[in-house]
Each structure stands twice: as C-alpha cells, then as structure tokens.
Amino acid sequence: MPRRRAPCHGAISGAPLPPSLLFFPEAPFFQEDLGTLRQISCKRGCLSAVKNDGTVVVWVGAEEGGDPQSHPRKPRRIKLEKNVKVNSVDCETSHLLILSSEGKLSEHSVDFQNVKSEPRLLKGLGDKQMVQIACGNYHSMALSKGGQLFSWGQNDYGQLGLGGKMRPAWVPRRVQALDGIPLARIAAGGYHSMAVSLSGSVYSWGKNAFGQLGLGHTEDKHSPTYVKALEHKKTVFISCGGEHTAVLTKDGLVCTFGAGCYGQLGHNSTRNELFPRFVAELFGVRVSEVACGRWHTLVYVEDLWKVYAFGSGSQGQLGNGRMCDQLIPLPVDFAEKGRKSITEGSASEEKIKVIAGDNQSILLFLKKKNSYASLNQTLARIEEEEIDKWVSDLDSNKIQYKFQCITHSYLSSQDEHFRTSQEAAGINMSAVLLFSDKIAKNPEVCTEVTNAVKKLAPSLRYSANSPEALRVFLILPVILRKKDHQSDSLLSQLAQIILDLETEDRQILESLWSSLDIPFFKDLVDIYQRISRVKIYSIIEQTRNSEMVDTYWNAPSPLLILQVLYEVNSRTGFKIQERNFYVPEVKEMLCAPKLSPTQNFEQYTFQVVIQVPCILDMEAKILLHNLDCVLLNWMSSWPNLSPNIELIVRRQYLVQDTWMCLRNMKANQFLLFFQVCFIGEPGIDDGGPSQEFFTILGRELCAPEAQIFQLFEESHLIWFSSQVPSEEDVHFLIGNIFGMALYNKKIAAFPFPLALFKKMANVPLTLEDLKELSPIEGRCLQAVLDEQYDDILESLMLDFTVLKEEGGCKVSVELKENGANIPVTKYNRQEYVDAYVNYIFNDSVKEQFKNFMDGFSRGCQTKKWNVFLPTELRLLLLGQTNYNWEQLEKNARYNGYEKSDETIRNFWAVFHDLPEEKKKDFLAFLTGTNCIPGLGMETFKFTISDARKEDPDKWYPVACTCNRNLILPRYSSQDVLREMFLFALEHYEKFGLS
Structure with a gap:
C-alpha cells in the first residue's frame, strides 16, 4: 500500500481513508472499504461505525484507556436480528450500546480482547422505544420516545441523576426529576451528564470539580439541576467532554464551561469557567454543530464549510499538523483529503458531522438528504388529527404511553416555547383545553387518563427547579377537570405535591400562574375552589356525624393552593374578582352549633380558616373574628370573673378620662368586653353608650385644635403628623382605641385613608394612595411622571428632597443620600415619586405608626383581624356612608x-x-x-x-x-x-x- 501524507499530524501507513471520512491523527483502522457510513462513535479505547446496511463494525485498542490507533485489533462485526437495522451506537469504557431502528437497546461488553457478538437486550426498559443514547466513562443514558430518561452504571459523583448518594445501578433506572420535561438532547461527559429540553432549557448533574455543570460553583450534583445561566440562550444542542461542556444556541452561538486547562473552552486562556461563557472568537459566524473530546473541542460552520478546533493537541487531534495546544478556535485545513468534491463545490450536497473522541477527531461527510441529524429520532407527540382515533381506542397501554407525551405535545407555536421562563410557560393552553374536552366525551378514556396521571404523580415530587419542569402543574388540573372522586383525589394529591416543592420552585410556579391568560387562570381557580368546597363539606359532615376531627390542624391542601392562587391574583392586580375564591360552605362551618371552646372541632375550624382567608367573604370573616373574640373573652373570664370591664368617664372630659383609664388598665383586661358608664347618666350599657363613646372620642381627637393629626382639607382625611405631640403616648392610646373598637364590634369613624389599613396589612403603598389623601400632591406627581418634554421637566427644578414642617418652619429633607444635588429627570422620576410616597406614608411617621400598632395589638389581642383585606378593615372600623x-x-x-x-x-x-x-x-x-x-x-x-x-x-x-x-x-x-x-x-x- 502506498503511503500518503496525513491531513494533520505525521504520516501513518495504511489504506486510504474511506471516501466519506477523515480521521486525525490518521489511524490504520480501515483496512477495507466500508462503503457509506451512517454514524461513528469514538470513545476511550474503542471506535465503532454504523454502515448503511445496519452492520456495526468495532475496533478496540490494546488496553483499557489506550489510544485506539495503537496496536489496533482486527475489526469485529455485529449484526442484529434479521431485518433489524442499527440506528446509532455509543460506547463507554466497559461496553458498547447499540440502538436499533425499532428503538430497542442492546449492549455488548468490551474487554479489550474481544467484543462479544451476542446482543444482550437491556433489562429494565421493558418494551419502551428508545430514541437517543449517550455514554460517559462508566455510565450510560437512554431517552425513550415517550420522553423518559433512563440511566445506569457507576454513580460515584451522582452522574446517574437518581438523587442522593446512591450506589451504582446495574440496570436502567428512570431519572424521575426529568419526568414531564420534553428532552431534545442528552449528553454524557466523563463523569457528568447533561440534557436539553425542546424549549432550550439545560439540566446538568454529576461531577462538577471544574464547573462543568455550569452552575457557578464546584459542588457535585446527584439530581438534574436547572442551569439558570442558560435560561434565555435557546439551547438546541449540547456536547460533553471529559471535564468540560459546550452548548450550541438556536442562533448559532457557542457557550463553553468547565475545565480549561488545555484551552478546550476557546477563551484564549487555560482558566476554568464555572458559568457558561460565549466563545467570543466565534462571534460573527453561525455554528451548526459542536463536539467535545476529552480535552479538545470541534465546531462546524456549515455556511462557511469550515471546521474549527481548539484545546489539547498533544496527539495531533486538532488537525493543524502540530502537537501543541490551541487556546482559540482556528480552522482545520482538510483540503488535502484527496477528494476533488471539496474543491468542486460539493458543499451544497454534503454535510459534515464532527466527531471528537478521546484524543481523536473525525469528520464524517454525509449527504444532506441522508444526514446524520436524521438519525436522532424525535419524541412522540399527540397530534390533533389523532386525538379522535385515540379517544376511540381503549388500549390502556397506548393511552399510558401517549399521555407521557402530553407536556411536549402542546408547546407554543413556532419559536415561542423557546422563551419559556418564569414569565412565560411556553404552553398552548387552548390546545390543552381542547384535548381535555375531547377526552371528556368518553368516560372510559377519562378513567385511563386519570390512571396515567396517578402513575405520573409520584415522580412530580422530584421535579427539577425550572419553568419547564413545573409547567406540568398547569396542564394536569385541566386534564383532571372531570368531577368525580378519583379526579378530586388526584387534584388534592397534586396540591400537596405543589405545597411540598422547594421554596424556589414554588416561586417559579407562582410566576407561571401569574403569566396565564385570565380565562385559564380563572379555570384553575374554579377547579381548586370546587375541590375546596368538597373538603369543607366533608369537614361539616364529620362534625354532624360526631366523628372526631383530626387534631392535625393544617388546612386541606386544595384550600392552601387556593390561598396561594389568591396571593398570586393579588400581586398581579386582581386579574379576577375576589368572589371567585369564596367557599360559601365555610359559613355553615362557622355557624355550626357551638361546641365547648376546648373541643377539637372549634379549634380545628379556627386553625383551618385562618390559614385560608381567601375562601371567606366579608360576612364569613366577621363571623370568624367575632367567634374568636368570644372565645378569648370566655377563656379570660372563666370561671369566676365577669366577662366585662367598665370604663367610667365624664362626657365633658371624655378624652382625659379615657387616657387615664387606658393607662391604668392591664393588658389582659383588654380581653374582656368593655362597657361605658357616663357619670351622671343612668342606664346600663348594652351597646349604645359604648358606640357613643367611640363617636364622640373620634370627633374630638380628629379636631384641628387637638393638633394630633394632620388634616387634608381637599380630601377631608387625616394622617399622622410628623410633629411630636405633647403627649408622647397619644398614638399608642389611639391605637388602643382602634383595637378596642374592633374587638368590641364598634365603629371608630376616624377619617383615615385606605393607606392606614394597607400599612396595617403590610400592603405596599403607591401614588394612588397619596392621590386619595392629598389629591393636589398626587396630581402634581402624576404630572411629573406623564411629562414628555425634558425641558419642561427641567424647568420644574425638582430634586430628591421634600419639605417638612418643623417648629412652624419648612425644612428640606433628602429622600436619598445627597438628594439635594440630584435633579429629577425622565430617567429617575419614577424613583423620585416612589421615594416621595414612601416618605409621606412611612419614613416621616415611622415612630407614630409603630406606637399606633403597638396600641392596636394591646386593644385587640386576637390575630384573626388580619384575615380582612385593607378595604374590608376600613369598612369594619370606619363603617360606610352609602345610605339607602x-x-x-x-x-x-x-x-x-x-x-x-x-x-x-x-x-x-x-x-x-x-x-x-x-x-x-x-x-x-x-x-x-x-x-x-x-x-x-x-x-x-x-x-x-x-x-x-x-x-x-x-x-x-x-x-x-x-x-x-x-x-x-x-x-x-x-x-x-x-x-x-x-x-x-x-x-x-x-x-x-x-
């Protein structure tokens, strides 16, 4: 055989390379014409090739970990059963995986002396159809057509993704944390694993000593972890090296991370990268493909018909004719491969597949119409035209299989699902609703679907913390809308799984809920409101039947989810009305024949309802509050004390006498209901005199001459004065009065704005609150926000200060550090308005409001009052003036x-x-x-x-x-x-x- 110069490092004897292949450094593997190749896998000590006829040819190196080009063994051929062709192969250090065109997976041991030719089907996969495989050094993974990922092998670093520090798994086990996530690609490095979803989310697990998981740290992960740094990158492909990773985005950009000791990250350094970082040298080109070897990386730019290489070149694997490392991507010169087609423009007909082995690089030239990409089978989908046929087919196995595909069958159209994030679920909820309506027409199919959800539910507890993993919680309630016991039970189970999620996961899910269109959000609320009604009714029935109520006083999970949805609704500006959350049955629960306050049911009622105030309308909240007040009064006065305490005051000196009485009272006396006795006026207070007491007291304290509150003439409302009152405890005492009024079911008509009650409920205040209190100031600030012209805004000469009255004079107070020297512009005016509102309502009256709340807590020692919304609390304390x-x-x-x-x-x-x-x-x-x-x-x-x-x-x-x-x-x-x-x-x- 004639020798010829290799395209990269050295000259190696042997036959010319097959017409569809370049191998560098060149190796004496191909002693015969293999014909057209479909796929090649090159790992440590082993190289395998798939021919078009479905045959696998394998070469094994001389020793474990050895270079397959040294002392090569005679190739062995593996052929599957008759009429069964090979789709793809991959290998690890100890065995070779073969995936058939029918999706069956078999393995062959690699002992460096022989390749056992008898195929051995993997146990644990059953009849599942596989579409992708990936092998690391000592572990393997396989992705099923239904979207489930399986892993097996060694697990020293958690590379199997099974959670916890587990022992090796010698049979395939399902990676539960990725159930429900439609995976597009899987990849295995030396001791780490990666997966990419159809919507571009990336998950990583396993060894992380060099940051190869892209998580910003070097801690190993035993479960798939969402790579947040890649959330908005639209990843479509991923490749793992020995200790580094490269990802390819939909826009053709390359990010690398992990070990960089040989320059394999392409950042012109040998530094490790803990976070994904774009390869700047590749900006300006659209990369089509990326492949990671053990310590080097290859990228292919189809538009330019170029391959770039970087990283370790000690074995000539970079194709540059030298044995040195390369820190940035440089093109590989493969024009010497001896094929005229390269120079004759065959690029329009061919596609290059880049393959990076341990210390080898391979370029596989494929016809575009029969490209390597076609080998990667896709996940199953539920097509709209197939739904009717499926509904009529009661094969439970088929339904189980199809249902696994639900999350990736209804992605948003075109590229919208690539924008999946905390702000967008990437799911076509209309299509999900249509699917649910269609299956609802066949009760037997509904039953089978419910059974499928039942099998899926346990794995949802292990979901990775990503928007894609959590959007299954948007889909399943729609699927389970049917009103039957089993669906209700599963919805309750689903609710508990949601409540058990990690805090971060819950926050992501709540963000996804808030992004739903109003009709779908309302449907979700309606579902859990219905289940909550069922739960409440069940509690009432237990009481009627004298059944002992469980002393575990957590509210049922559907009610807690309803409360979470209510809070989401509040944060998004009340997308739907509050009445959608009310559960009317709870009034019956609160109005049930009263048991002794010490018995379980009454305690249970309070404990349950207080956790989910959203289910209560105002009437039910008042019932709850009043019942709790009665209970506290009973407990404080039992068994010998009177339930009442009397305030003896003079009408003409009402304020002074009231302050004296309140200052002398002990905290526990406020748990008693109070009565008022006006000196010189006969009669017993059964409610009338005490209400008069609050009416007169409110009018006297709010009068301008009292100099306690600041009166706003335009709105006729009051607010705390920033001036220090003559009686330092006056705000504490006024808080006492408010607390007593609420505890004793009285009206204290102090003309406060809604802002007070929002502060009491820890609800943030806005410019709208200032508009209510001081319309003139509010309109002026709104004008600042609305002004379109810079010169007009500048002419106002505003800065970050506000005037405060102090000792009869106006003094300037800075709203932020150095505020007097910071002019208000179009760029910071929102900050200025927010700071102004914060000063008026918070900073300027911080001490006064604190004293007020301390007094309020003393006067109303029940905590049930916080079930009221700010608007409800104002109505309850101030009454209303809508006369009819x-x-x-x-x-x-x-x-x-x-x-x-x-x-x-x-x-x-x-x-x-x-x-x-x-x-x-x-x-x-x-x-x-x-x-x-x-x-x-x-x-x-x-x-x-x-x-x-x-x-x-x-x-x-x-x-x-x-x-x-x-x-x-x-x-x-x-x-x-x-x-x-x-x-x-x-x-x-x-x-x-x-």
Missing part, C-alpha cells in the same frame, strides 16, 4: 305594629321628607353613630315598637341603641311625628352626638 333609606325601610321589623298601620305609614312619610342630614342624625339617634356597619344597609336591622308595650308615658320617639329598638306612640299623625322627631333629635344634639 329605602333599604332601611325594607329592613325594619315591627313589634306591636303592622307595616300597614297608619302610625307606621306616617312615620315613614315623615322620615323620607326629612333633609339628608336629619336622616343621618336619626341614624345616630338610633345606633350611636351615623355610619352604616361595614356589611352595608342591607344587613342593618332595627325594630319599631308600640309605646304601649314599652313605656306608655313617653309621647316622643325613644331609641334603645343596645338593640336598635325605636319606640313610637300609637295613633300619631304626620304633624305629631314630625314634631316628635325634631324634639328627639334636638334633645340628642345636646349630648354632642350629631
């Missing part, structure tokens, strides 16, 4: 009268004829306040009684505020009633209530 006098008439009840009686008709005729302010005065005359309770006029009930039954001597109307009872003399004309009204209201004004 016709509704008031409808709500009236009668004692000794009929609605048709003349006195009643005259009464309402006179009442409706009164001026608006007199009607409000009548309401105060009747209840002690002119504000309507928080639930509105619809819930306001009062009674009109016949004076002959109550007090025959009274000739004018009398209001019994404790029970909202109005006493009217019989046979009163309109003129008489009008005179009685005016007399009563005038008499009432003398006490300072109106």
Whole structure:
C-alpha cells in the first residue's frame, strides 16, 4: 500500500481513508472499504461505525484507556436480528450500546480482547422505544420516545441523576426529576451528564470539580439541576467532554464551561469557567454543530464549510499538523483529503458531522438528504388529527404511553416555547383545553387518563427547579377537570405535591400562574375552589356525624393552593374578582352549633380558616373574628370573673378620662368586653353608650385644635403628623382605641385613608394612595411622571428632597443620600415619586405608626383581624356612608305594629321628607353613630315598637341603641311625628352626638 501524507499530524501507513471520512491523527483502522457510513462513535479505547446496511463494525485498542490507533485489533462485526437495522451506537469504557431502528437497546461488553457478538437486550426498559443514547466513562443514558430518561452504571459523583448518594445501578433506572420535561438532547461527559429540553432549557448533574455543570460553583450534583445561566440562550444542542461542556444556541452561538486547562473552552486562556461563557472568537459566524473530546473541542460552520478546533493537541487531534495546544478556535485545513468534491463545490450536497473522541477527531461527510441529524429520532407527540382515533381506542397501554407525551405535545407555536421562563410557560393552553374536552366525551378514556396521571404523580415530587419542569402543574388540573372522586383525589394529591416543592420552585410556579391568560387562570381557580368546597363539606359532615376531627390542624391542601392562587391574583392586580375564591360552605362551618371552646372541632375550624382567608367573604370573616373574640373573652373570664370591664368617664372630659383609664388598665383586661358608664347618666350599657363613646372620642381627637393629626382639607382625611405631640403616648392610646373598637364590634369613624389599613396589612403603598389623601400632591406627581418634554421637566427644578414642617418652619429633607444635588429627570422620576410616597406614608411617621400598632395589638389581642383585606378593615372600623333609606325601610321589623298601620305609614312619610342630614342624625339617634356597619344597609336591622308595650308615658320617639329598638306612640299623625322627631333629635344634639 502506498503511503500518503496525513491531513494533520505525521504520516501513518495504511489504506486510504474511506471516501466519506477523515480521521486525525490518521489511524490504520480501515483496512477495507466500508462503503457509506451512517454514524461513528469514538470513545476511550474503542471506535465503532454504523454502515448503511445496519452492520456495526468495532475496533478496540490494546488496553483499557489506550489510544485506539495503537496496536489496533482486527475489526469485529455485529449484526442484529434479521431485518433489524442499527440506528446509532455509543460506547463507554466497559461496553458498547447499540440502538436499533425499532428503538430497542442492546449492549455488548468490551474487554479489550474481544467484543462479544451476542446482543444482550437491556433489562429494565421493558418494551419502551428508545430514541437517543449517550455514554460517559462508566455510565450510560437512554431517552425513550415517550420522553423518559433512563440511566445506569457507576454513580460515584451522582452522574446517574437518581438523587442522593446512591450506589451504582446495574440496570436502567428512570431519572424521575426529568419526568414531564420534553428532552431534545442528552449528553454524557466523563463523569457528568447533561440534557436539553425542546424549549432550550439545560439540566446538568454529576461531577462538577471544574464547573462543568455550569452552575457557578464546584459542588457535585446527584439530581438534574436547572442551569439558570442558560435560561434565555435557546439551547438546541449540547456536547460533553471529559471535564468540560459546550452548548450550541438556536442562533448559532457557542457557550463553553468547565475545565480549561488545555484551552478546550476557546477563551484564549487555560482558566476554568464555572458559568457558561460565549466563545467570543466565534462571534460573527453561525455554528451548526459542536463536539467535545476529552480535552479538545470541534465546531462546524456549515455556511462557511469550515471546521474549527481548539484545546489539547498533544496527539495531533486538532488537525493543524502540530502537537501543541490551541487556546482559540482556528480552522482545520482538510483540503488535502484527496477528494476533488471539496474543491468542486460539493458543499451544497454534503454535510459534515464532527466527531471528537478521546484524543481523536473525525469528520464524517454525509449527504444532506441522508444526514446524520436524521438519525436522532424525535419524541412522540399527540397530534390533533389523532386525538379522535385515540379517544376511540381503549388500549390502556397506548393511552399510558401517549399521555407521557402530553407536556411536549402542546408547546407554543413556532419559536415561542423557546422563551419559556418564569414569565412565560411556553404552553398552548387552548390546545390543552381542547384535548381535555375531547377526552371528556368518553368516560372510559377519562378513567385511563386519570390512571396515567396517578402513575405520573409520584415522580412530580422530584421535579427539577425550572419553568419547564413545573409547567406540568398547569396542564394536569385541566386534564383532571372531570368531577368525580378519583379526579378530586388526584387534584388534592397534586396540591400537596405543589405545597411540598422547594421554596424556589414554588416561586417559579407562582410566576407561571401569574403569566396565564385570565380565562385559564380563572379555570384553575374554579377547579381548586370546587375541590375546596368538597373538603369543607366533608369537614361539616364529620362534625354532624360526631366523628372526631383530626387534631392535625393544617388546612386541606386544595384550600392552601387556593390561598396561594389568591396571593398570586393579588400581586398581579386582581386579574379576577375576589368572589371567585369564596367557599360559601365555610359559613355553615362557622355557624355550626357551638361546641365547648376546648373541643377539637372549634379549634380545628379556627386553625383551618385562618390559614385560608381567601375562601371567606366579608360576612364569613366577621363571623370568624367575632367567634374568636368570644372565645378569648370566655377563656379570660372563666370561671369566676365577669366577662366585662367598665370604663367610667365624664362626657365633658371624655378624652382625659379615657387616657387615664387606658393607662391604668392591664393588658389582659383588654380581653374582656368593655362597657361605658357616663357619670351622671343612668342606664346600663348594652351597646349604645359604648358606640357613643367611640363617636364622640373620634370627633374630638380628629379636631384641628387637638393638633394630633394632620388634616387634608381637599380630601377631608387625616394622617399622622410628623410633629411630636405633647403627649408622647397619644398614638399608642389611639391605637388602643382602634383595637378596642374592633374587638368590641364598634365603629371608630376616624377619617383615615385606605393607606392606614394597607400599612396595617403590610400592603405596599403607591401614588394612588397619596392621590386619595392629598389629591393636589398626587396630581402634581402624576404630572411629573406623564411629562414628555425634558425641558419642561427641567424647568420644574425638582430634586430628591421634600419639605417638612418643623417648629412652624419648612425644612428640606433628602429622600436619598445627597438628594439635594440630584435633579429629577425622565430617567429617575419614577424613583423620585416612589421615594416621595414612601416618605409621606412611612419614613416621616415611622415612630407614630409603630406606637399606633403597638396600641392596636394591646386593644385587640386576637390575630384573626388580619384575615380582612385593607378595604374590608376600613369598612369594619370606619363603617360606610352609602345610605339607602329605602333599604332601611325594607329592613325594619315591627313589634306591636303592622307595616300597614297608619302610625307606621306616617312615620315613614315623615322620615323620607326629612333633609339628608336629619336622616343621618336619626341614624345616630338610633345606633350611636351615623355610619352604616361595614356589611352595608342591607344587613342593618332595627325594630319599631308600640309605646304601649314599652313605656306608655313617653309621647316622643325613644331609641334603645343596645338593640336598635325605636319606640313610637300609637295613633300619631304626620304633624305629631314630625314634631316628635325634631324634639328627639334636638334633645340628642345636646349630648354632642350629631
């Protein structure tokens, strides 16, 4: 045989290379014409080739770890059963894997003396069809058409991805953490493994001593871990070297990371990289393919018909004719391969496949129409046109198999799914909904699908923390919408799995929920709201049947998920209305015949409901709050103490006497319900005098002359003053008053803005809150945000300061460090507005609000009040002023009268004829306040009684505020009633209530 010069390092004797192959450094493997090759695998000590006829030819080196070009063995041929062709091969140090065109996987031991020719089907894969294989040094992986990944072999560094520090696995085991993630590519390095999803997400696990996992550290990982640094890179291909990794993006860019000791990362250095880093030398070209050898890397640029190499060149594997390392990608000159087709423009007909072995590089020239890429079979999909056929086919095995493909059958169209992230799920939810509707038409198919979900559910606990891994939680509830016991049970199980996710995973899932379109988000809420109703009803039934309630007081998981969805809804500006979360059955639970406060059910009710306030409408929240107050009162007064404590005050010195009483009270006394006794005024407080107490106190404390609050004239609202009051504990005492009002179910109508109640609930404040409190300031700040012209904004001469009144003078306060020297521009105006709002509501009154909340906690020692939304808390404490006098008439009840009686008709005729302010005065005359309770006029009930039954001597109307009872003399004309009204209201004004 004639010798010829090798295309790279040295001259090696042997036959010319096959017409479809270049091998460098050149090796004496091919002693005969192999014909057209389909695929080549070159690993440590072993080289294998797949021919077009489906035959595998294998060469093994002289010793383990040896170079296959030294002392090569005679090639051995492996052929599978008749009519079965080989799709692809890969090998590790100890054995060779062969994947047939039918997806069956067999292995052959490699002992460096022989290749056992008898195929041995792998156990543990059953009848699953495989589409990809990958081998490391001592471990292997296989991807099934259904999307499941299997691994086996040694596991010293966690390279099998099975979780925990496990022993070797000698039969294939499923990598559960990647279940439900549609994988496009798998790759194995020396002792690490990688996978790429159809949407470009990258997962890594195994050895990480040099950062080859791309996670930013050097800790080994025993489970697949999401490579966040590649989240937005749209990865489509990945290759692993001995201790480094290269990824290829959809845009043709190359990122490398891991060991860089020989320059194999291409960054013009020998430094290791812990994070993926773009190879800058390849900017400007669109890379088509990348391959990692043990210590070197190859890339192929199809548009230029060029191959670039970098890294270790000690064995001539870089194809540059030298035995030295290369720190940056440089082109390989393969024009000497002796084929005229290269220079005759066959690039339009051929495609190069680059293969990097241990210390070898191979260029395989393939016809484009029969390219190597076609060997990589794709995952199964549920095609729309096949759904109807599938629904009619009740083969449970087929349904089980098809259902595994659900997550990658409904990716968003075109390239949208490549943008999968915490902000976008990359799933076509409309298609999922259509699929769910179609299978719902066949109950037997629904049952089979439910069984498929049941088998999938356990593996979801091991999901990798990535958006792609978690979007299965968006799909499955839609699939399980059918209302039956098994679906409900699985939805509950799914809810518990979600709750058990790591905090970071939960946050990603919540972000995906927030990105859903409103109809799909509402469907998800409806599903869990329905399951929550079922759970609540079950609890009620247990109580009715006197069954012992479990003392494990966590709320059922569907209710907790409903609460999480509510919080997501809140953060996204209430995409859907709050009533979508309400569970009406909970009122029945709260109104059930009361057991002893010490028994399990009552305690269980409180503990469950307090965890999921979203299921409560305002009426149910008030029920819960009031029940808890009664329970605390009972516990603090039992067995010998009175449930009440009396405040004795003088009406003309109400504020001073109140402060004295509050300062002398002990904390535990606030657990008792309080009564008010106005000195010199006979009677027992059954609710009326105590409400008058709050009404008068609120008016006196909010008066400008009190100098406690800052009054905003335009809005008629108050806010804490930044000035230090004369009585330093006044805000603490006012907080006490507010707490007492809430605990005792009274209205304390201090004209605070919603901002106070948002602060109490730890809800961030915005410019809209300032617009309510101070409309002028709010409009000015909005104008700053809306201004389009820089010169106008500059002419305002704003900086990061605000004026504060101090000692009767205006002083400037900086909103940030050096704020006086920072002008407000279009680029920082949002920061300025946010800082301004924060100063008004937070920084300037930090001490005052803290004292207020300390006092509030003392006055209302139940924590159930935090179930109320800020708007609800304001209504509960301040009442409302949406008067509906016709509704008031409808709500009236009668004692000794009929609605048709003349006195009643005259009464309402006179009442409706009164001026608006007199009607409000009548309401105060009747209840002690002119504000309507928080639930509105619809819930306001009062009674009109016949004076002959109550007090025959009274000739004018009398209001019994404790029970909202109005006493009217019989046979009163309109003129008489009008005179009685005016007399009563005038008499009432003398006490300072109106």
